[in-house]
Amino acid sequence: MTRTIALLLAAATLPAVPTAAQTPPAASSQTFAPLFAAEVERARRDVDASIKAGINVPVPKDPGGGFTHEQHKRNYRIIFEGGQLFRLTGEARYRDHVRDMLLAYADLYPGLGPHPAKANQNAGRLFWQSLNDSVFLVNAVQGYAQIRDALPAADRKRIDDNVIRLMARFLSDGSPQVINRIHNHATWAAAGVGLSGYLLGDRDLVDKALLGLDKSGKAGFLRQLDLLFSPDGYYAEGPYYQRYALQPFVVFAAAIAANDPGRKIFEYRDGIVLKAIRTAIDLTHDGYFLPINDAMPDKSLRTEELYHAVAIAYGATKDPAFLSIADWQGRTVLTPAGQAMAADLAAGKAKPWPFGSRLLSDGPDGKGGALVLLRTNADPAGPLLVAKNTVQGMGHGHFDRLGWLYYDETGAVVTDYGAARFLNVEAKHGGRYLPENDSWASATIAHNTLVVDEQSHFAGDWKAGEKHGTRQLAASLEGPTRYTIAEIDSAYKDVKIRRALLLVEVDGLANPLTLDILHGTGSGRHIYDLPLHFSGHIIDSDIAFDRNLAERPVLGKANGYQHLWVDGTGTKAGKARLTWMQGSRFYSYHMLPPAGARFIVAESGANDPEFNLRREPALIQRVEGAADATFVSLLEPHGAYDAAAETVVASSARVAALEHRQEKGADLVLITLVDGRRVALAVADDTTADAKHSLTVDGRTMTWTGPVGRLDLAKTGAKK
Amino acid sequence: MTRTIALLLAAATLPAVPTAAQTPPAASSQTFAPLFAAEVERARRDVDASIKAGINVPVPKDPGGGFTHEQHKRNYRIIFEGGQLFRLTGEARYRDHVRDMLLAYADLYPGLGPHPAKANQNAGRLFWQSLNDSVFLVNAVQGYAQIRDALPAADRKRIDDNVIRLMARFLSDGSPQVINRIHNHATWAAAGVGLSGYLLGDRDLVDKALLGLDKSGKAGFLRQLDLLFSPDGYYAEGPYYQRYALQPFVVFAAAIAANDPGRKIFEYRDGIVLKAIRTAIDLTHDGYFLPINDAMPDKSLRTEELYHAVAIAYGATKDPAFLSIADWQGRTVLTPAGQAMAADLAAGKAKPWPFGSRLLSDGPDGKGGALVLLRTNADPAGPLLVAKNTVQGMGHGHFDRLGWLYYDETGAVVTDYGAARFLNVEAKHGGRYLPENDSWASATIAHNTLVVDEQSHFAGDWKAGEKHGTRQLAASLEGPTRYTIAEIDSAYKDVKIRRALLLVEVDGLANPLTLDILHGTGSGRHIYDLPLHFSGHIIDSDIAFDRNLAERPVLGKANGYQHLWVDGTGTKAGKARLTWMQGSRFYSYHMLPPAGARFIVAESGANDPEFNLRREPALIQRVEGAADATFVSLLEPHGAYDAAAETVVASSARVAALEHRQEKGADLVLITLVDGRRVALAVADDTTADAKHSLTVDGRTMTWTGPVGRLDLAKTGAKK
Structure with missing residues (x-):
């Protein structure tokens, strides 16, 4: 009995709730807040349909997306929901259905060996990879806990012994290569094993989950909390896996808080669990996770993991900003935490989430670099400049150090391909990562950062990349000239x-400008490529492209270059411009590349025998045979297209000129608008905060302290 | 005074309203329904901003999208809105601003010659084409009418004489080549001239507008009503221009009803004006107009034209289904008609629009063919099969006789490119139609219909096409087997x-199947190409394609073929399949082409020097050297992908086999599902409604009356 109560506490993160098995409330006596009531109804439909269909626990056979895979996923969801429904309604059919299903697993599970569709050494029993088995266990334990005390002892023993304990043993002692890693698969395993331990009163399982199989603390959940998140709660693999990893972290943390309150798990490492949840929310644009590293771009805050995380975080903090996230999600979890949160949302307690600029340090010690988010306002869909100055991100990391992205009200503007994968679509390699994930999606040329000699960073070796951080030199998160400056000398041997990326607000321009000053400094002679991957339709350019109109070659042979069709190449002296249109807005990209540079318009999709790649445009600035190269580029969003009203304004750029020079230890960039106003921006080589600098611009003296200076000049040259 | 009242009546289509100029209600005393209140607020913002900015009536210079173009558009909107606001609020500043703006036009207009950016003989004065001048006048008259009686006589005279009358004369006697046409440009001109005539009490202008410049009735508004719409209210140029044309039709009709009630204009030609509005709404999917012929695919019911049309139609009919359209639009017009409609919407009187299957006859006599819409339910975003068996559609018509489209909850699935144009985007040829509109968008190969010998229908000559209708042989709009059968023998000389296109509902399949049986019957030897343009990402195919992986050639030299990149070609004996994914759904296209056929996977975008084309996939079934060719194809939507829940169901097709044979004067198609059930569908050559037919299928006798028979066979062969 005590154990069941503890698990209920875990799910609720509340001091006390009545014991479900003893005093189940009648369904009719309950008044749920709308968000929670909808969950109860949804779960009733699911579970009632499952009751009607009968128990279906098939012998494992299929990979992701196949029938047995999806059926076992449906089953753990039914176990979870059925258990919660029994707690909420006391209706016996929910208890009986969950019991019958678990008994069917008790018959099946002990006889299973490695899954027949296994792809590597981490085969599961029910699923092709043991990760899914862990997810099964985390869900099944939470559902089973709600009915366990209401079962006859014999049934309880069969399920305890033949399902829960066996699965927990398989995922702990039976899978040391998984649970002893510092990796999200290990977190799921630890959560499953730990929840099982609490439920069964098996301290051995709990300790192995918390401290690793040898209980030394060198592995296990606490070590994962130490090593997988930076001090700012940034997860090493990036937002997509941060989302995925959150569920076991928060669910297990809630269980630890309830069962081992002395551990003060929510205070552990300066509150790292709650930081991780807040940071996950910050890592979204318009609710969608930034698709850095291996990531599906259609992942949003509307996922099971975040329903759990938001409910548990709200329970732990009562911060009303979480309520606005729940409101956007339109969903919550069936647990007491979800129930309490839905009630507060219905009571009108929500406050907007304070989206803002953030410097998220990377690495366990926060010294591996940073992911920098620059925003000009708190609108979830407002302008967002992302600079990826992180560590590698382990095996799912892409080779895109110093890369950048840009988002605004039209969505992703300067883009990341994300992963080459069709999640759970069986015809696409069983839903797993596709070959093009390595050959294209993770390659440097598929990102918005410098490529030297057509090679990916770290020669495409993620383990090499993992050894090197990025140096975040300076950043400013507020004011009209937000910026980040970073460097790396390990991505290439010689270079x-x-x-420096600056998000610049200018009076009279509705949208901020992004100024990019990139230096490649090397020895010997190199090919320098600076790609820009963008979303939209090309409107025009002042570059005279030599077009491949009737036969389309590929750009290169390897390292992602083989996947780029070349639409055309061209040159232009001085500033060059490409303008495209997306949604209701125009974007002009102004470039001052090194002397002798060529511009290449390309599109992904070449050498793609299975039609695995999306076809997306890119513009590459290329210089060959140079030791050093400086690229100065400016992204200018402008204008508006209104399909309904048939009006267009400002379809041409407002930036008329872009100049750059290096003097007195600084890069000086002059932006001239069509109305004659000028903005001077200076970025000093010396990035220390208290260094003082001075330059002369248009006969005026410009002085500043710290890395970045700015001087706005009116048309006449008078100071504004 | 009388004239002003009449125009108010026109806008309201109500029996009586107070005279604005005499008894303007105080703003604070008004309680508007929310939809209308929002319009008033929006107009106040617009007009107050215009008042603050001051009058700006520039000398005409720019083409579409340029400054002077957009400024004159803004101005006519301000005149319209300012006039209505004066009527609604009685606030003098609105009257004065509209007056001052019209006086500025009175200074400018008399001195104007043909617009400097004119593209052809139909140059306007204020705009590059006279069409926009007509739109200006239609709007300006409606706004001016609200303030006219409140002006000093001298101002009134200047505006009457130097703006309204001069513009009306320019658009009537001054532009016979426009107003005497049977064309939407002529309708706008007639509406502008006619409204001016009513306002000025100038019967000559009114009669010219109604009956043509010679007042014979061979041209003018009434003749346009006779010739531009079919008896079902289908507009000859297609949905996009139907939308565009509606505004002058409905606004002028409302004015005629008010000023010449004896004409009973809303009963004219069996109520053609109201039919045209209803048909326009039916020609949408999920609120967006079907992009047949020259059309921008982003055009929805949320446009100024439809705000007017819906308000006036509701006023004339009180049909509550119009209210649900207004609700979806979220907008209305500032006129009394909009005000009254908004009040009824707020009163909860709305009923859903009864979207259903329709056979819309084409041609003035309804004998030119038909546009057939087959729907399985009334959901605006539900399944919709479109068969284009129409006449040419005049100069904006595409060469796509017998073409088809398919829409469902994921949007456009089998697609129409629409027009090659960036409306009002100055950098794209001034926002006009692009060269690729002729070379690609209107070509037969850009559509889902048969191409013979790589030539467009009617050799790409729209005037030749205009002379020939399509024969709509049969159709059934209800029941589980909806269909359309049509033929044409004039698109090609020899063929x-x-x-036959059948929309087939099958028990146990969540989505209807589309069966396509196409016969090309010719003499001599021909190349037959049957393209399918689809939206989505290719998932897999059982065709072994020979892929152009590293160099991409084009398909042909002319008639649109030069714009197709070839990704691969392949063959397969028996049924072949291509599966793609769009949104949350999978689509399998099953094909039984003629013996010896090849399959070509292609993409638009070749030979596109200015990046004017979107890049979209197509699959072409090709047979060479044949006299006749029969293509049997089946589109099967299936399965579901849920990104949030990370679940996929039914990603593989449920159709296992597709067989076709011709016997006893019929095409017999057998569809076998993976569960063993079979559906037999027969289409008789004799399409008369009372002809009786009989066939033997699996030893069972199948009899039917009329063109199409169906027999569902259970797994055992027993009748279901």
């Missing part, structure tokens, strides 16, 4: 790269 | 084409 150091430094990049 | 007759007949096509």
